Amino acid sequence: MFPMIAAMAIAAAAPSTPAPDQASRWLLYPDAQRPLMAYVANEGGDQLQLDCTQTCKYRLVLAIPCIGGTTMPGIANGEAKDVPVSLTCRRDGKWMILDIDGPDLGELFVGDKIAFGMTSPDELISIKRFSLAGAKEAIAAVKAQAAH
Amino acid sequence: MFRTIALMIMAVFAASAVAAPSVQQRTFGEWHGDAQPGYQNAHAINSAGSEFGFTCTERSSCIYYVDLRRDCIKGRIYPALISTPAGGTTTEAFCLKLGDRSMFMFDHPQLYDFLGESEFAFGLPIEDSQFNIQKFSLSGAKDAVAWVKDQAGRDAGSAHGGH
Numbered sequence: 055m056f057p058m059i060a061a062m063a064i065a066a067a068a069p070s071t072p073a074p075d076q077a078s079r080w081l082l083y084p085d086a087q088r089p090l091m092a093y094v095a096n097e098g099g100d101q102l103q104l105d106c107t108q109t110c111k112y113r114l115v116l117a118i119p120c121i122g123g124t125t126m127p128g129i130a131n132g133e134a135k136d137v138p139v140s141l142t143c144r145r146d147g148k149w150m151i152l153d154i155d156g157p158d159l160g161e162l163f164v165g166d167k168i169a170f171g172m173t174s175p176d177e178l179i180s181i182k183r184f185s186l187a188g189a190k191e192a193i194a195a196v197k198a199q200a201a202h
Numbered sequence: 203m204f205r206t207i208a209l210m211i212m213a214v215f216a217a218s219a220v221a222a223p224s225v226q227q228r229t230f231g232e233w234h235g236d237a238q239p240g241y242q243n244a245h246a247i248n249s250a251g252s253e254f255g256f257t258c259t260e261r262s263s264c265i266y267y268v269d270l271r272r273d274c275i276k277g278r279i280y281p282a283l284i285s286t287p288a289g290g291t292t293t294e295a296f297c298l299k300l301g302d303r304s305m306f307m308f309d310h311p312q313l314y315d316f317l318g319e320s321e322f323a324f325g326l327p328i329e330d331s332q333f334n335i336q337k338f339s340l341s342g343a344k345d346a347v348a349w350v351k352d353q354a355g356r357d358a359g360s361a362h363g364g365h
Contacts, residue, residue: 126290129281131327138281138292169332172285173290178323179283179335 066166071163076187080192089199092192094184102168102184106200109130114141114170118180128172130156141172147199163189229348231342237353244346246338254322254338256347258354266313267305268295268324270334274304282308283325283333286340295326316342340351 082089093103101115120126120143130142139156153171162168167183174180229237232301235244245255252270272279274297282295295306306326316322317340325335 105217127283127290129283129292129327131331131333133329133331136281136327147299165331169327169331171325171333171334172286173328174285174291175287176251178285178287178321178337179325179333180292181325181335182332183331 055057062064066164077188080188081186089192089196092189092196094186094189096182096184098182100122101183102170102182104196107195110197110200112154114154114182116182118151118174120145120150121151126152126172126174128154128164128170130154130159131169131171132162132201133167135162137162139170141170148169160193163193205342226353228346229342230346231351232339232342232344233346235349235353237348237350239357241352242350242357244343244350246272246340246343248336248338250334250336252336252338254324254336258350260355261270263305264351264354265309267298267307268336269303270306270324270336272304272328272334274299274306279284280306280326282306282327283323284308284310284313284316285323285325288316288319290316292325314344316340317347 065094065116072088080092080094083091086152087099091103091105095100099117103115105111105112118143122143123141126141126143128139130137130139137157139154140154144151144153152199163186168186169181169183171179171181208274213259222300225236225238232245232246233244234246236242240258240259243255243257245253247253253269256264256266276297277298278297280295282293284290284293289308289312291312293308293310293360295308298305298307306324319340321337322340322343323335323337328334
Protein backbone atom coordinates (compact mmCIF):
# COMPACT_ATOMS: atom_id res chain seq x y z
CA MET A 55 0.00 0.00 0.00
CA PHE A 56 2.76 2.40 0.91
CA PRO A 57 4.27 2.56 -2.57
CA MET A 58 0.88 3.41 -4.00
CA ILE A 59 0.38 6.17 -1.46
CA ALA A 60 3.87 7.44 -2.19
CA ALA A 61 3.18 7.39 -5.90
CA MET A 62 -0.02 9.32 -5.33
CA ALA A 63 1.85 11.78 -3.17
CA ILE A 64 4.42 12.31 -5.88
CA ALA A 65 1.79 12.63 -8.54
CA ALA A 66 -0.15 15.06 -6.39
CA ALA A 67 3.00 17.00 -5.61
CA ALA A 68 3.90 17.43 -9.27
CA PRO A 69 2.07 20.34 -10.86
CA SER A 70 0.16 19.52 -14.01
CA THR A 71 2.40 21.89 -15.92
CA PRO A 72 5.79 21.60 -14.25
CA ALA A 73 8.07 24.58 -14.01
CA PRO A 74 10.93 24.38 -16.54
CA ASP A 75 13.45 23.29 -13.91
CA GLN A 76 11.14 20.53 -12.67
CA ALA A 77 10.44 19.38 -16.20
CA SER A 78 14.10 18.98 -16.97
CA ARG A 79 15.76 17.53 -13.88
CA TRP A 80 15.39 14.44 -11.76
CA LEU A 81 14.13 15.03 -8.23
CA LEU A 82 14.11 12.99 -5.02
CA TYR A 83 11.15 12.01 -2.84
CA PRO A 84 10.49 12.63 -0.02
CA ASP A 85 13.79 14.41 0.48
CA ALA A 86 17.48 14.22 -0.38
CA GLN A 87 18.45 12.80 3.03
CA ARG A 88 16.44 9.59 2.82
CA PRO A 89 15.15 9.33 -0.74
CA LEU A 90 12.75 6.52 -1.56
CA MET A 91 12.11 7.56 -5.13
CA ALA A 92 13.80 9.40 -7.93
CA TYR A 93 11.58 10.91 -10.58
CA VAL A 94 11.38 13.35 -13.43
CA ALA A 95 8.38 15.04 -15.01
CA ASN A 96 8.04 16.08 -18.62
CA GLU A 97 6.23 19.06 -20.09
CA GLY A 98 3.03 17.03 -20.45
CA GLY A 99 2.89 16.21 -16.74
CA ASP A 100 3.92 12.56 -17.20
CA GLN A 101 6.52 11.13 -14.86
CA LEU A 102 9.26 8.54 -15.04
CA GLN A 103 10.08 7.15 -11.60
CA LEU A 104 12.49 4.79 -9.95
CA ASP A 105 10.61 3.54 -6.90
CA CYS A 106 12.73 1.82 -4.24
CA THR A 107 10.15 1.76 -1.45
CA GLN A 108 10.23 -2.03 -1.78
CA THR A 109 12.29 -3.56 -4.56
CA CYS A 110 13.56 -0.93 -6.97
CA LYS A 111 11.30 -0.60 -9.97
CA TYR A 112 10.99 1.83 -12.84
CA ARG A 113 7.54 3.02 -13.79
CA LEU A 114 5.65 5.62 -15.76
CA VAL A 115 2.89 7.76 -14.28
CA LEU A 116 0.86 9.06 -17.18
CA ALA A 117 -2.05 11.31 -17.89
CA ILE A 118 -3.35 8.95 -20.59
CA PRO A 119 -5.91 6.23 -19.93
CA CYS A 120 -4.98 2.59 -19.60
CA ILE A 121 -6.97 -0.42 -18.46
CA GLY A 122 -5.95 -1.77 -15.08
CA GLY A 123 -4.25 -5.15 -15.27
CA THR A 124 -3.48 -4.94 -18.97
CA THR A 125 0.04 -5.16 -20.33
CA MET A 126 1.16 -3.03 -23.23
CA PRO A 127 4.22 -3.67 -25.35
CA GLY A 128 6.66 -0.81 -25.64
CA ILE A 129 10.17 0.20 -26.58
CA ALA A 130 12.53 2.22 -24.40
CA ASN A 131 14.78 4.32 -26.62
CA GLY A 132 17.90 5.84 -25.15
CA GLU A 133 20.65 7.58 -27.04
CA ALA A 134 22.95 4.55 -26.75
CA LYS A 135 20.50 1.71 -27.34
CA ASP A 136 16.85 0.70 -27.48
CA VAL A 137 15.12 -2.26 -25.86
CA PRO A 138 11.63 -3.76 -25.86
CA VAL A 139 9.81 -3.39 -22.55
CA SER A 140 6.53 -4.53 -21.11
CA LEU A 141 4.29 -1.95 -19.47
CA THR A 142 1.70 -3.20 -16.99
CA CYS A 143 -1.09 -0.79 -16.14
CA ARG A 144 -2.45 -0.39 -12.67
CA ARG A 145 -4.90 2.40 -12.06
CA ASP A 146 -4.44 4.55 -9.01
CA GLY A 147 -7.28 7.03 -8.82
CA LYS A 148 -6.96 9.25 -11.84
CA TRP A 149 -3.31 8.30 -12.34
CA MET A 150 -2.23 5.62 -14.73
CA ILE A 151 0.81 3.84 -13.40
CA LEU A 152 2.73 1.59 -15.74
CA ASP A 153 5.26 -0.78 -14.21
CA ILE A 154 8.16 -1.23 -16.59
CA ASP A 155 9.54 -4.73 -17.03
CA GLY A 156 12.43 -5.56 -19.27
CA PRO A 157 16.19 -5.38 -19.36
CA ASP A 158 17.96 -3.13 -16.87
CA LEU A 159 17.02 0.38 -17.93
CA GLY A 160 20.17 1.72 -16.32
CA GLU A 161 22.07 1.14 -19.57
CA LEU A 162 19.67 3.50 -21.32
CA PHE A 163 20.39 6.40 -19.00
CA VAL A 164 23.08 7.85 -21.23
CA GLY A 165 22.78 11.21 -22.96
CA ASP A 166 20.13 13.89 -22.58
CA LYS A 167 16.82 12.11 -23.11
CA ILE A 168 15.05 8.78 -22.91
CA ALA A 169 11.81 8.02 -24.75
CA PHE A 170 9.18 5.36 -24.31
CA GLY A 171 7.06 4.27 -27.23
CA MET A 172 3.95 2.25 -26.46
CA THR A 173 0.88 1.03 -28.25
CA SER A 174 -2.19 3.10 -27.55
CA PRO A 175 -5.82 2.59 -28.65
CA ASP A 176 -6.41 6.22 -29.57
CA GLU A 177 -3.05 7.39 -30.95
CA LEU A 178 -1.98 3.84 -32.02
CA ILE A 179 1.54 4.64 -30.85
CA SER A 180 2.20 7.05 -28.00
CA ILE A 181 5.62 8.51 -27.22
CA LYS A 182 6.71 9.87 -23.84
CA ARG A 183 10.08 11.60 -23.55
CA PHE A 184 11.95 12.49 -20.40
CA SER A 185 15.07 14.41 -19.52
CA LEU A 186 18.01 12.52 -18.07
CA ALA A 187 19.52 15.61 -16.43
CA GLY A 188 20.51 14.65 -12.91
CA ALA A 189 19.26 11.09 -13.42
CA LYS A 190 22.47 9.29 -12.55
CA GLU A 191 22.93 11.16 -9.28
CA ALA A 192 19.28 10.83 -8.25
CA ILE A 193 19.13 7.13 -9.11
CA ALA A 194 22.39 6.44 -7.30
CA ALA A 195 21.10 8.24 -4.20
CA VAL A 196 17.87 6.21 -4.14
CA LYS A 197 19.64 2.92 -4.74
CA ALA A 198 22.17 3.72 -1.99
CA GLN A 199 19.35 4.47 0.43
CA ALA A 200 17.59 1.24 -0.57
CA ALA A 201 20.75 -0.76 0.08
CA HIS A 202 21.23 0.96 3.43
CA MET B 203 15.11 -16.68 -41.42
CA PHE B 204 14.96 -12.94 -42.05
CA ARG B 205 18.12 -13.06 -44.13
CA THR B 206 16.92 -15.94 -46.29
CA ILE B 207 13.61 -14.28 -47.03
CA ALA B 208 15.34 -10.94 -47.51
CA LEU B 209 17.59 -12.38 -50.22
CA MET B 210 14.57 -13.86 -51.96
CA ILE B 211 12.72 -10.56 -51.68
CA MET B 212 15.70 -8.70 -53.09
CA ALA B 213 15.54 -10.89 -56.18
CA VAL B 214 11.77 -10.41 -56.35
CA PHE B 215 11.95 -6.61 -56.25
CA ALA B 216 14.75 -6.61 -58.80
CA ALA B 217 12.60 -8.76 -61.08
CA SER B 218 9.63 -6.44 -60.60
CA ALA B 219 11.63 -3.55 -62.04
CA VAL B 220 11.41 -5.27 -65.42
CA ALA B 221 7.79 -5.11 -66.49
CA ALA B 222 6.51 -8.51 -67.50
CA PRO B 223 3.81 -8.82 -70.15
CA SER B 224 1.67 -11.04 -67.91
CA VAL B 225 1.41 -8.61 -64.99
CA GLN B 226 -1.91 -8.48 -63.18
CA GLN B 227 -2.94 -5.40 -61.24
CA ARG B 228 -5.76 -5.01 -58.76
CA THR B 229 -6.93 -2.27 -56.44
CA PHE B 230 -8.39 -3.06 -53.03
CA GLY B 231 -9.51 0.12 -51.26
CA GLU B 232 -6.31 2.03 -50.53
CA TRP B 233 -4.15 -0.96 -51.45
CA HIS B 234 -2.67 -1.73 -54.83
CA GLY B 235 -1.71 -5.24 -55.93
CA ASP B 236 0.69 -6.45 -58.63
CA ALA B 237 1.28 -10.05 -59.60
CA GLN B 238 3.47 -11.58 -62.24
CA PRO B 239 5.44 -14.80 -62.37
CA GLY B 240 7.93 -14.74 -59.49
CA TYR B 241 6.61 -11.51 -58.04
CA GLN B 242 3.49 -10.78 -56.02
CA ASN B 243 3.05 -7.61 -54.04
CA ALA B 244 0.39 -5.46 -52.44
CA HIS B 245 1.02 -2.14 -50.76
CA ALA B 246 -0.36 1.19 -49.61
CA ILE B 247 1.46 4.52 -49.69
CA ASN B 248 0.66 7.17 -47.10
CA SER B 249 0.65 10.94 -47.45
CA ALA B 250 4.31 11.13 -46.38
CA GLY B 251 5.32 8.82 -49.22
CA SER B 252 6.08 5.89 -46.92
CA GLU B 253 5.02 2.45 -48.08
CA PHE B 254 3.57 -0.52 -46.16
CA GLY B 255 3.31 -3.71 -48.13
CA PHE B 256 3.29 -7.46 -48.34
CA THR B 257 5.27 -9.42 -50.88
CA CYS B 258 5.89 -13.05 -51.77
CA THR B 259 8.64 -14.90 -53.55
CA GLU B 260 8.10 -17.60 -56.11
CA ARG B 261 8.52 -20.15 -53.33
CA SER B 262 5.55 -18.60 -51.50
CA SER B 263 7.74 -17.12 -48.77
CA CYS B 264 5.86 -13.97 -47.85
CA ILE B 265 6.75 -11.05 -45.63
CA TYR B 266 5.53 -7.58 -44.67
CA TYR B 267 7.68 -4.51 -45.14
CA VAL B 268 7.70 -0.77 -44.68
CA ASP B 269 9.74 1.74 -46.61
CA LEU B 270 10.02 4.79 -44.35
CA ARG B 271 12.10 6.75 -46.87
CA ARG B 272 14.93 6.84 -44.38
CA ASP B 273 18.22 5.03 -44.19
CA CYS B 274 18.93 1.95 -42.08
CA ILE B 275 21.97 -0.20 -41.46
CA LYS B 276 21.96 -3.11 -43.87
CA GLY B 277 21.36 -6.40 -42.10
CA ARG B 278 20.60 -4.85 -38.73
CA ILE B 279 17.52 -6.05 -36.86
CA TYR B 280 15.59 -3.19 -35.29
CA PRO B 281 12.90 -3.39 -32.59
CA ALA B 282 9.64 -1.86 -33.82
CA LEU B 283 6.13 -1.14 -32.60
CA ILE B 284 3.16 -2.12 -34.72
CA SER B 285 -0.30 -0.99 -33.68
CA THR B 286 -3.93 -0.81 -34.78
CA PRO B 287 -7.07 0.33 -32.97
CA ALA B 288 -7.58 -3.32 -31.92
CA GLY B 289 -4.16 -3.66 -30.33
CA GLY B 290 -0.50 -3.75 -31.03
CA THR B 291 2.75 -5.41 -30.25
CA THR B 292 6.49 -5.19 -30.65
CA THR B 293 8.31 -6.98 -33.42
CA GLU B 294 11.72 -7.14 -35.06
CA ALA B 295 12.36 -5.51 -38.42
CA PHE B 296 15.25 -6.48 -40.67
CA CYS B 297 16.92 -3.73 -42.70
CA LEU B 298 17.12 -4.57 -46.37
CA LYS B 299 18.81 -2.27 -48.90
CA LEU B 300 17.53 -2.28 -52.45
CA GLY B 301 19.38 0.31 -54.48
CA ASP B 302 18.56 3.63 -52.85
CA ARG B 303 15.63 2.14 -50.94
CA SER B 304 15.92 1.04 -47.31
CA MET B 305 13.19 -1.37 -46.31
CA PHE B 306 12.24 -2.84 -42.96
CA MET B 307 11.06 -6.44 -43.33
CA PHE B 308 8.96 -7.92 -40.54
CA ASP B 309 6.25 -10.37 -39.63
CA HIS B 310 4.13 -11.25 -36.63
CA PRO B 311 1.53 -13.98 -36.04
CA GLN B 312 -1.14 -11.39 -35.18
CA LEU B 313 -0.49 -9.17 -38.17
CA TYR B 314 -2.96 -10.73 -40.60
CA ASP B 315 -5.76 -10.34 -38.04
CA PHE B 316 -4.78 -6.70 -37.55
CA LEU B 317 -5.32 -6.04 -41.27
CA GLY B 318 -9.08 -6.03 -40.72
CA GLU B 319 -8.75 -2.80 -38.76
CA SER B 320 -8.95 0.71 -40.19
CA GLU B 321 -5.42 1.94 -39.62
CA PHE B 322 -1.93 0.62 -39.00
CA ALA B 323 0.98 2.37 -37.31
CA PHE B 324 4.65 1.41 -37.50
CA GLY B 325 7.00 2.96 -34.94
CA LEU B 326 10.75 2.72 -35.20
CA PRO B 327 13.14 4.01 -32.52
CA ILE B 328 15.66 6.33 -34.16
CA GLU B 329 18.55 8.51 -33.05
CA ASP B 330 18.33 11.19 -30.35
CA SER B 331 15.71 9.19 -28.41
CA GLN B 332 13.10 9.86 -31.10
CA PHE B 333 10.66 7.57 -32.89
CA ASN B 334 9.71 7.58 -36.56
CA ILE B 335 5.99 6.80 -36.65
CA GLN B 336 4.11 6.26 -39.90
CA LYS B 337 0.43 5.48 -40.23
CA PHE B 338 -1.21 3.66 -43.13
CA SER B 339 -4.77 2.99 -44.20
CA LEU B 340 -5.82 -0.64 -43.95
CA SER B 341 -8.80 -0.15 -46.24
CA GLY B 342 -8.63 -3.16 -48.54
CA ALA B 343 -5.49 -4.54 -46.88
CA LYS B 344 -6.85 -7.91 -45.86
CA ASP B 345 -8.31 -8.60 -49.30
CA ALA B 346 -5.11 -7.40 -50.97
CA VAL B 347 -2.90 -9.64 -48.84
CA ALA B 348 -5.21 -12.61 -49.38
CA TRP B 349 -5.05 -11.95 -53.14
CA VAL B 350 -1.24 -11.83 -53.04
CA LYS B 351 -1.11 -15.12 -51.13
CA ASP B 352 -3.48 -16.68 -53.62
CA GLN B 353 -1.43 -15.45 -56.57
CA ALA B 354 1.77 -16.70 -54.94
CA GLY B 355 0.19 -20.10 -54.39
CA ARG B 356 -0.85 -20.32 -58.05
CA ASP B 357 2.60 -19.18 -59.10
CA ALA B 358 4.27 -21.82 -56.92
CA GLY B 359 1.88 -24.42 -58.31
CA SER B 360 2.69 -23.57 -61.91
CA ALA B 361 6.42 -23.43 -61.13
CA HIS B 362 6.21 -26.96 -59.79
CA GLY B 363 4.24 -28.31 -62.71
CA GLY B 364 0.81 -27.63 -61.28
CA HIS B 365 -1.99 -25.92 -63.18
